[in-house]
Amino acid sequence: MPRKANKLLDDFKQKVRSKELVRCKMEELLVSQNIKETDILFIYDGLFLNLFTDFEKFIEDLFFGLIKGSIYIEGKSISSIRKVKISPQEEIELVVLSGKDYLDWLPYDHTKKRAEIFLNDGYPFTKLNENQIRVMGEYHKIRNAIAHKSLKAQKQFMKIIQNRPLLPTEKNPSGYLRSKGSGEMTQYEIAARELVKIANDLCKV
Numbered sequence: 001m002p003r004k005a006n007k008l009l010d011d012f013k014q015k016v017r018s019k020e021l022v023r024c025k026m027e028e029l030l031v032s033q034n035i036k037e038t039d040i041l042f043i044y045d046g047l048f049l050n051l052f053t054d055f056e057k058f059i060e061d062l063f064f065g066l067i068k069g070s071i072y073i074e075g076k077s078i079s080s081i082r083k084v085k086i087s088p089q090e091e092i093e094l095v096v097l098s099g100k101d102y103l104d105w106l107p108y109d110h111t112k113k114r115a116e117i118f119l120n121d122g123y124p125f126t127k128l129n130e131n132q133i134r135v136m137g138e139y140h141k142i143r144n145a146i147a148h149k150s151l152k153a154q155k156q157f158m159k160i161i162q163n164r165p166l167l168p169t170e171k172n173p174s175g176y177l178r179s180k181g182s183g184e185m186t187q188y189e190i191a192a193r194e195l196v197k198i199a200n201d202l203c204k205v
Contacts, residue, residue, distance in 0.1 A: 005062060005073045005203035012058045012199050016192050019047050023188065041174035044188055045146050048177050051188075052143045055195045059105045062202060063125070067096070067118050075205040076123075083120045106140040108133045124202050132198050139191055146173045 026043045029035045065071025069078045069085075096103070096118065105111045108128070115125035138160050144150075145157035161176055170179040177188040185193075 002070055002072045002078065005065070005071050008058060008061055008065065008071065009199055009203045012054060013196055015054045016051065016196055019051055020189070020192065023047055041178065044174045044177045048173070048188060048191065049143060049146055051192055051195065052139060055199065056105050058199055059111060059125075059202075060103070063105075063111070063115065064096070073124060073203060073205060081119055081123055083118055106136060108136050128198065128201065132201070135194055136198065139195070142173055142177070142191075 023043070026035065026040050030037065030040050062071060066073075066078075066081055069082065072078050073081065096114070103110075103114070111125050112122055115122035119125070141153070141156040141160060144153040147153075157173060157176075158171070161171060166176065166179060169175050177191070178186055181187050181190045
């Protein structure tokens with residue numbers, strides 16, 4: 001029985017909420033001096049990597065779910081979204097992988113091009129606006145700066161923050177994610193909110 005894309009969205013939101021509980025608990029431990037500031041910076045790195053991995057998994061599950069017909073978007077029929085029907089279903093991932101060991105979903109152009117092959121008009125992956133795609137691109141670069149530590153990744157991160165009023169201790173991925181953005185929210189909280197909004201838009205007609 002196919003399930004609504006909203007169920008995938010709910011699962012992703014729950015994971016985001018769980019990480020937010022951890023973040024708040026760690027901030028409380030810092031205030032009570034039970035952990036050091038260096039400790040909490042590691043926490044922000046880990047939380048963001050986990051958040052971004054969950055987001056990529058959401059995209060992958062939505063993509064394959066739509067192709068398999070195991071996921072549908074309310075208000076849209078499976079047949080109106082799926083361009084081709086691959087049979088047997090066990091071969092779907094092999095066909096999409098096309099000999100690769102895994103798929104890159106970001107940069108987002110990878111997802112759009114793939115969606116245009118297998119889904120009518122690439123829907124729903126082609127409905128995101130340029131600002132949403134830019135935001136995902138920035139978060140992908142921050143993810144790379146945390147995960148790879150390469151010179152290229154660090155330069156891409158510095159380009160993102162170059163015009164932002166940050167303290168010296170905030171000019172690195174973990175410090176930046178913990179820094180305050182609009183409305184006194186941390187950049188991590190803003191990232192989580194924006195990724196949830198993008199996921200929400202992908203699940204709606």
